Amino acid sequence: MTAVGAGAPPGPGAAIPEVPASAWEQALRELSEAGFDCLDFLTAVDRGHCRQVIARIRRSADWQAAMVSTQVAAAAPVLASxxxxxxxxxxxxxxxxxxxxIEFEGLADSRPLLLRAQPAKPPLLRGEFLPARVARPWPGAAEPEVGADGRRAGNPSRRRQRPLGVPDEPAQGRP
Amino acid sequence: MMTPEPAHGAIGLDPQACTSCMLCVRECPTWCIELGSHTEEVSDPGARRPRTVNVLDSFAIDYGLCMYCGICIEVCPFDALAWSPDAADPTADPGGLVLGIDQLRGWFATPSDS
Incomplete structure (x- = not known):
């Protein structure tokens, strides 16, 4: 299979070889048969229109790493385990x-792993706001306090800073 | 606890270099930095009016939240933050991972190579 970079370890920013979702399990199997016998990591990235699933597999003989990715539709995120x-x-x-x-077909153990209670929507999708971001005041909102002379430093008309990725109206972020 | 250098074990602070500009606090993706400051007026000889300067009162990094991304170090315009090869010690409760100026100053004195 040529799609999978089984040579030099992929460095930061390197493109990750991609296979169709239907060929995901086969791509992993071919890597395994090529000596890449140790699954290092598997995760996903929310790309908006799709969710990218990425696996990093190592060859225990020389610890070389290969990466492979696939995309599943955001509307129907299903992938073979x-x-x-x-x-x-x-x-x-x-x-x-x-x-x-993401639903992994053939995954025998579907018990929750990290979250005590499964939220209504998966928390790491870009459209979801973390409850902690709403519940906790942003430390960056602080300004140098009023000086000893009672005057406030800086330009009082300056627009108030907002944290990145948090809605203006905190209520919007509540799940 | 030491790790091989150059290591990203912890982040040290030089309180003398910090101007309380808040850039690190606002760029931190995990909101793990808390900074307290106030302003004072400084009269320079010959100046027509006094300058207003920020004075750093408190600076704390919550190592229970920090993900060691180093963005705070990158954005600091005054090089007041630096990697240290030391690491925060384990604690019995999460509050013990909030480390203030005294601890962070010590780490700035032992910087990593990168």
Whole structure:
């Protein structure tokens, strides 16, 4: 298979080889047969229109790493489980299912892994606001306090700073 | 606790270099930095009016929240933050991971190479 970079370890910013979702399990199997026998990591990224699933697999002989990715539609995020090839993928897939709402077909263990209670929507999707971001005041809102002379420093008309990624109306962020 | 250098074990602060500009606090993705400051007026000889300067009162990093991304170090215009090879010690409760100026100053004195 040429799609998978099984040579030099992928550095930061390197493009990750991509396979169609239908070929995901087969791509992993081919890597496994090529000596990449140790699943290092499996996670997902919310790309908006789709969710990208990424796996990093190492070759225990020389510890070389290969990465492979696929995309599943945001509307129907279903992907074949990698546990048939790498049983250790179970832990990562449970986490990815919980955090990104991806359903892994064939994943035998679907118990929640990290969250005490599954929220209405997966918390790591970009459209979701973390409750902690709403509940806790932003430390960046602080300004140097009023000086000893009672005058406030800086230009009082300056627009108030807002934290990135938090809605203006906190109520909007409540799940 | 030491790790091989150059290591990103903890973040140290030089309180003398910090101008309380709040850039690190506002850029921190995990909201783990809390900074307290006030302003004072300084009269320079020959100046027509006094200058207003920020004075740093408190600076704390919550190592229970910090993800060691180093953005605070990158954005600091005054190089008041730096990586240290030391690491925050384990504590019995999460509040013990909030470390203030005294601890952070010590880490600034032992910087990493990068």
């Amino acid at each position: 990698a546990t048939g090839v790498f049983p250790g993928a179970s832990w990562h897939e449970r986490e990815t299912a919980e955090m990104f709402g």
